[in-house]
Amino acid sequence: MKTRAPHRRSRVRTAAVAALGVALTMASLTACQDDDKDDANASPSQSSSTDSGDSGDSDGAAEEGEDGTEDAAGDDTEGDGNVSVDPGAADDEESGGEPEATQPEAGEEPREVSSEEAAEFPPCAEGGVELKVTPVERPINHMLLTVTNTGDETCAAYHAPLLRLGEDAQAPAPRNEDSKPQSVIVLDPGQVAYAGLLTSDASGDSGEGHTIDSLGVTLTDRDDQPTGGQIDVPLPGGEIHVDDAAQVTYWQSSLDNALY
Known part of the structure; x- marks a missing residue:
């Protein structure tokens, strides 16, 4: 072992x-x-x-x-900003001058002033205005006459325009005295005053009437005297029908007042 x-x-x-x-x-x-x-x-x-x-x-x-x-x-x-620049502004700044005053926007209602205040401004007259007549749907048998201040200074639209309805008219069309305002319409450059023109009686009670192919407009001064020569205003379609009921309103500051 x-x-x-x-x-x-x-x-x-x-x-x-x-x-x-x-x-x-x-x-x-x-x-x-x-x-x-x-x-x-x-x-x-x-x-x-x-x-x-x-x-x-x-x-x-x-x-x-x-x-x-x-x-x-x-x-x-x-x-490329969206802000628009007045080309004349830079020149005004460089020259040290003041920029030109902007005119009122189209459609802005003019002022209504007393006759004493209106006396500070010249009456609107031929050469510084633009006149136009246009048809309207309401009231029937009415047209709208407008005067635009195309001048460089404020003017006063006195009383009512003197209308010659056709070459054969012997006297201005009657005025609608119920439309006479208590003040005077003052137009800054670019502003508009309105007057309503009744062409004929819708009922037919004013006779058969006749057709005219011309419209002469004369503006007046403070004393309701002509401020210049007659201004020929083209008619829509070249002619309109009028009768003995034809009349025109005084100058108004708004379209609604002219087409009452």
Whole structure:
């Protein structure tokens, strides 16, 4: 028994050594595999880092481009703004003069003043006005006469216009005295006054009437005297029908008052 014990110990040691060698080999293989995995994982990271650097450069370029675009847009905004500029304003500023006063907008009602206040202004007269006559649907058998101040200064539209209905008319058309205002219409440049013209009686009680192909208008001054020559006003369609009921209103500040 004593002679066999050493052999058993030798076999046990040999087995232990062999097992230790296998364990070391496995550990080495595992370490290699871990290294390979680390290398594999490191590659995307490095690639991502590289791409990130490139992206940063691109972003910087984009930011620079955006800054340039904003600057350009700013220049364009200053040059092509929607605010309209009066060409004469710059000249006025450079010369040190004052800009010209703007005229009232079309359609703005004129002022109604006392006869004393109106005396401060010249009467509206031929050469500084534009006259026009247009048909209206309501009231029937009516037309609208307008006078526009086309001059550079305020004028007063006194009383009612003197109308010559046709070349053969012996006297001005009668005035509608019920339309006489208590004040005088004052027109700033560009403003309009209105007068209503009744052409004929709708009932037919004023006779058959006749057709005219011309209309002469004369404006008056404060004393109801002509301020100038007769102004020929074109008729719609070249002619209109009138009878003995024809009459004209005094100048009014609004269209509604003229077509009562």
